[in-house]
Amino acid sequence: xxxxxxxxxxxxxxxxxxxxxxxxxxxxxxxxxxxxxxxxxxxxxxxxxxxxxxxxxxxxxxxxxxxxxxxxxxxxxxxxxxxxxxxxxxxxxxxxxxxxxxxxxxxxxxxxxxxxxxxxxxxxxxxxxxxxxxxxxxxxxxxxxxxxxxxxxxxxxxxxxxxxxxxxxxxxxxxxxxxxxxxxxxxxxxxxxxxxxxxxxxxxxxxxxxxxxxxxxxxxxxxxxxxxxxxxxxxxxxxxxxxxxxxxxxxxxxxxxxxxxxxxxxxxxxxxxxxxxxxxxxxxxxxxxxxxxxxxxxxxxxxxxxxxxxxxxxxxxxxxxxxxxxxxxxxxxxxx
Amino acid sequence: xxxxxxxxxxxxxxxxxxxxxxxxxxxxxxxxxxxxxxxxxxxxxxxxxxxxxxxxxxxxxxxxxxxxxxxxxxxxxxxxxxxxxxxxxxxxxxxxxxxxxxxxxxxxxxxxxxxxxxxxxxxxxxxxxxxxxxxxxxxxxxxxxxxxxxxxxxxxxxxxxxxxxxxxxxxxxxxxxxxxxxxxxxxxxxxxxxxxxxxxxxxxxxxxxxxxxxxxxxxxxxxxxxxxxxxxxxxxxxxxxxxxxxxxxxxxxxxxxxxxxxxxxxxxxxxxxxxxxxxxxxxxxxxxxxxxxxxxxxxxxxxxxxxxxxxxxxxxxxxxxxxxxxxxxxxxxxxxxxxxxxxxxxxxxxxxxxxxxxxxxxxxxxxxxxxxxxxxxxxx
Numbered sequence: 001x002x003x004x005x006x007x008x009x010x011x012x013x014x015x016x017x018x019x020x021x022x023x024x025x026x027x028x029x030x031x032x033x034x035x036x037x038x039x040x041x042x043x044x045x046x047x048x049x050x051x052x053x054x055x056x057x058x059x060x061x062x063x064x065x066x067x068x069x070x071x072x073x074x075x076x077x078x079x080x081x082x083x084x085x086x087x088x089x090x091x092x093x094x095x096x097x098x099x100x101x102x103x104x105x106x107x108x109x110x111x112x113x114x115x116x117x118x119x120x121x122x123x124x125x126x127x128x129x130x131x132x133x134x135x136x137x138x139x140x141x142x143x144x145x146x147x148x149x150x151x152x153x154x155x156x157x158x159x160x161x162x163x164x165x166x167x168x169x170x171x172x173x174x175x176x177x178x179x180x181x182x183x184x185x186x187x188x189x190x191x192x193x194x195x196x197x198x199x200x201x202x203x204x205x206x207x208x209x210x211x212x213x214x215x216x217x218x219x220x221x222x223x224x225x226x227x228x229x230x231x232x233x234x235x236x237x238x239x240x241x242x243x244x245x246x247x248x249x250x251x252x253x254x255x256x257x258x259x260x261x262x263x264x265x266x267x268x269x270x271x272x273x274x275x276x277x278x279x280x281x282x283x284x285x286x287x288x289x290x291x292x293x294x295x296x297x298x299x300x301x302x303x304x305x306x307x308x309x310x311x312x313x314x315x316x317x318x319x320x321x322x323x324x325x326x327x328x329x330x331x332x333x334x335x336x
Numbered sequence: 337x338x339x340x341x342x343x344x345x346x347x348x349x350x351x352x353x354x355x356x357x358x359x360x361x362x363x364x365x366x367x368x369x370x371x372x373x374x375x376x377x378x379x380x381x382x383x384x385x386x387x388x389x390x391x392x393x394x395x396x397x398x399x400x401x402x403x404x405x406x407x408x409x410x411x412x413x414x415x416x417x418x419x420x421x422x423x424x425x426x427x428x429x430x431x432x433x434x435x436x437x438x439x440x441x442x443x444x445x446x447x448x449x450x451x452x453x454x455x456x457x458x459x460x461x462x463x464x465x466x467x468x469x470x471x472x473x474x475x476x477x478x479x480x481x482x483x484x485x486x487x488x489x490x491x492x493x494x495x496x497x498x499x500x501x502x503x504x505x506x507x508x509x510x511x512x513x514x515x516x517x518x519x520x521x522x523x524x525x526x527x528x529x530x531x532x533x534x535x536x537x538x539x540x541x542x543x544x545x546x547x548x549x550x551x552x553x554x555x556x557x558x559x560x561x562x563x564x565x566x567x568x569x570x571x572x573x574x575x576x577x578x579x580x581x582x583x584x585x586x587x588x589x590x591x592x593x594x595x596x597x598x599x600x601x602x603x604x605x606x607x608x609x610x611x612x613x614x615x616x617x618x619x620x621x622x623x624x625x626x627x628x629x630x631x632x633x634x635x636x637x638x639x640x641x642x643x644x645x646x647x648x649x650x651x652x653x654x655x656x657x658x659x660x661x662x663x664x665x666x667x668x669x670x671x672x673x674x675x676x677x678x679x680x681x682x683x684x685x686x687x688x689x690x691x692x693x694x695x696x697x698x699x700x701x702x703x704x705x706x707x708x709x710x711x712x713x714x715x716x
Contacts, residue, residue, distance in 0.1 A: 013504055191488075215535075250541070275561070299558070325499060326506075
């Protein structure tokens, strides 16, 4: 169903972090941006669709004004808002927001870090754009920071802090189908596997809490009102977001899942894990019963690689890209 | 990332170091009483109370260089001396072994079982010396208290922190190559068969449910591997079967510490990228290091005749060759300590180094190859 394409070389290898691959398609310029985190650096590649041009950029997790400290980066993700695209980088020290090409840092938010390290680590992880003007970022305390982003300029403000999770946020996702009918438009996941379903707005509203079972939910997506969650047990679960009804449970991987992605137009689901496998699934909505079904389509094995990032490169799921721990390349697959 | 990583890193690397030294002491026919003294001295130093107090404080990981400095000191805590090429090789073997264990452990939590395997073996090394044994047991209790309450997510963060520490190290190790668990490019082999981790179901089943929770269908899919169901969970108690073999002693008379050069050959250099940018944290790190090393007491050889040198290579010539041919990228570049400059910040470390110089001078064999720790520290 898919075949391997020429890989994209990156300057440093990928670190073992959840969802360690960012993809942004710039259709008018016929190129795609990729980001991969390596320790305290974000490797960024801009690749032209004809495969002829690759340009590289590296972003450091430097705190402005403090020249002496670097910190490890937890995640880098593109945030697409109707008016602008931003690249958000989270680390042990704080949250950086860049123009999507990585050229200018437009905003910096420092985390409250103790003078001497405490047993509880401090970091930000879990990034999602939602609605017209919000970027939400999760924190190790379990809090979710909501930033109000103007259509241009750097006047980004922290508008709300959501405190429903008690464990570190792992991932966050907004409704990706573009459907206006769905009431829920944001889901957040934590280290205990707990999920919170939100309705965004001037004040975010908690719609539902789906309890976990003491196992991290490392990656989560929201599609047509269905929460798709991947866990440390290698399972994926499909819940109806608003009611919390469990529609499907899949023994999907033999090791910890690191990344999920959905191609919203086709309903293809990508799952990737430490077991070196990437799997492609198909989700279908059955409107009469208001339930979702899942079918397995395809496996790809990236031999001897613990996969840490996997993303579709387009909304149909025609192509996807994969990164793995210690790997200095982005592997791409396209449909045959 | 996780501030609870250093104790596990230190204990597991230390455990691997002891396995290798134990094997080399036997291979070089070092008299049993001297070998015993070396093992006991090193273990006593490793489990020094003051040292462990510093180690168990929440903190970020040190750089590779800094940790290498700690292990240089630890390896020289007794009457045995290693010259630079042997020390490099020892550290390569230790780090690659623990990288393998971290990468392969089925669940992040199993890093604790790997650590317990090392601790069990260390206890066995000192089983005839009750005073050291009780010291090790105390640390064992501390590990259990600190780590068993942690969640799966906490352990994953520890594992990810360790993997960042070991990132881009692809040194090839003969014993792994021979066992076919490492490829010639230095990457470890990841199985897509065998038992799944405890708490995980073998992939292959889709279950779908109706709105009132009843199961409506069950589908199988091809998982692309050959998995079997999980085996029992290892014991997280002071005593017990750890089930996993990761972290046990892989060296034996029939499987010696390989003295071939494959680990540090020039071919492997292309796979190694070392960040050469100056580390702005260096000074901060030196202070922490000084604190930590303050607890590492070096035993001075009482009798000048008792010192001896252990070689990680088959012959002295091979060792010399290894030193010369080691690519710069692989050089650990032991932290340079300018004791004269910045006296105050490094006063503690300078003091420790002073102690070390003394002990080094007393041992004639230490300088026989001109490569004792002090020379390494100053020369880089």
